[in-house]
Amino acid sequence: MPLSEIVLSHLQAANSIHDNDWLKAFEHQCGVVAAITKWLQLQKDENWSLPVMHTACVELRLLALQAERIQKKSHSVSHVECLEKAAESLMGCFRICASDNRSSEEMTKRWGMLALINQLFKVYFRINKLNLCKPLIRAIEGSPFKEDFSLSQQVTFRYYTGRKAMFDSEFRQAEAYLEYSFQHCHVQSRKNKRRILIYLIPVKMLLGYMPKRALLEKYDLMAFWPAAQAIREGNSNGLSRAIEKNETFFIKNGVYIMLEKLRMIAFRNLFKKVYHILNTHQIDIQALNVALKCSGVTDADVDETQCLVANLINDNKIKGYISHQHNKLVVSKQNPFPALHTVA
Structure with a gap:
């Protein structure tokens, strides 16, 4: 019976924690979550066990982190191995919850999805596998309970x-x-x-x-x-x-x-100052280059300054164009330096 497996694995995990054997405690906690996954599958018309599942999954992640520290010190195996294994166990519970399509909102296991996703996020960010977050985000964005968690x-x-x-x-x-x-x-x-x-x-x-x-x-x-x-x-x-x-x-x-x-914003603000000082819509690129050197960018030449200006124009941080014939930046007469929050 899954319930007896849960209790046995939990007691074994607790005993291993008492002995400071974190790797073994993590393995036993994996057994707890595996047994809970079976238990959830058997509960066709109930979801009262979701808080138990959530607590076990949180403990699994925390034990995986502790085991990770032990592995890191020993250098014997990949230190992310436990976290990856924890993620697999968490995904097992998530699939059970996500696949529960019963019409009864009160009894559906989908109420457990977000808690599991948050635990998975914590693991994926830790092991730098952010690409795995995308389907989880879609699952919540498409959930009818999105605003009710x-x-x-x-x-x-x-x-x-x-x-x-x-x-x-x-x-x-x-x-x-x-x-x-x-x-x-x-x-x-x-x-x-x-x-x-x-x-x-x-x-x-x-x-x-x-x-x-x-x-x-x-x-x-x-x-x-x-x-x-x-x-x-x-x-x-x-x-x-x-x-x-x-x-x-x-x-x-x-x-x-x-x-x-943010460096590009600093350049944009510097060029805006030059625009206000010169009070003209046709700014010599050489003037911008001098401003850059005064701000500490001593290795920038006119060509590099022109390239920098072109990037700011391309990013809509400056409204205008470069007149290559006259080597000038020609800015718009209306709002030449638009507010950044309107263009980002």
Whole structure:
């Protein structure tokens, strides 16, 4: 009987944890989840066991993480092996829940889908297999219960889908998901709010919204402040220093490349300053090159400056064209530097 298997495997896992044998505890917990999968299949018209399934799956992921640390130290096998195996077990439960097409909304096992997806997200992000998230996202987007899952599960789901959208350069979508996650996160969950902001802030910056110092101080995220200041000023060299100073933080949290993408916005802001100083719609490329050198980009020549301007025009960050005959940037007389959130 699956129930006796669940109890036996659970007791074996608990005993292994007591002995600090994390690898064996993980193996026994895999047995727990496998038995629960069988149990769910046998429950044709019930779903009361979903909380048991959720607890077992959370414990499986946590034990996989602990086993991963042991494997990493031993160098004996791939340290992601346990996490990959955990993902397979979680997918077994997910398939049972997703395939329950009973018309009774109250008794369907599909209520367990989002909790499982959030656990799978945590594993896939850990082992860097974000491509596996796409079908899971589609499963929820197409679910009739999309807006009816618990708020905590929706906050977690949007946090991970927001991060996925950010890595896919879908910044508007990333902003919407992460903004929802931040606004609906429990007001006392400062740690989780900070975690969300680590990704929401660079997304907002790419859309042209620079963070306020008070917000960064409140959530201990002042690592972003020097970068934000440099971007406002159009100071590429200052941005490089800001990124280098907090490089460990940015790399650890996976936003280093996002900060590098902000360099183009710094260039755009610098050229906008030149436009206002010269007060003309025909700006000599040489003037832009001088501005670049003054901001610390000493190795840029006129041709490289022209290429940089062309990229900004192509990205709709500048409205205009380059007159190669006269070596000038000719900008639109109406809104030549459109707001970034309107073009991203």
